[in-house]
Amino acid sequence: MFATIQKWGNSQAVRLPKGVLEEVAMRENDRVEIRVENGSIIISRANKKHKTIEERLAGYNGDYRSAEWDTGSPRGKEVW
Known part of the structure; x- marks a missing residue:
């Protein structure tokens, strides 16, 4: 077959x-x-299924803390 x-x-x-x-x-x-x-281009079924919230959190041990970061000083017409 050709396409x-x-x-x-x-x-x-x-x-x-x-x-x-x-x-x-x-x-x-x-x-x-x-x-x-x-x-060659290979097209195959994606084996990854959507993870449940329990599967997503399984490796989380609770030690993550979000923090702010410095993106530098304004360089253009950023709104303050």
Whole structure:
């Protein structure tokens, strides 16, 4: 099967036929990973699922303290 790279906004796109997506059990709006291997473009299903709040906080030990930082003096027309 062949396809053509076409302009899509400021990017380029290749349309994937429905039959190809059905063969790999993918559908519209599925999240994918795009990488380059040995000069080829590889598109595969993204294995990362959304983490729960519990999973996100699992490694947190409570010692983080936010602080202010100095961004330097004004250089243009910043509003004070």
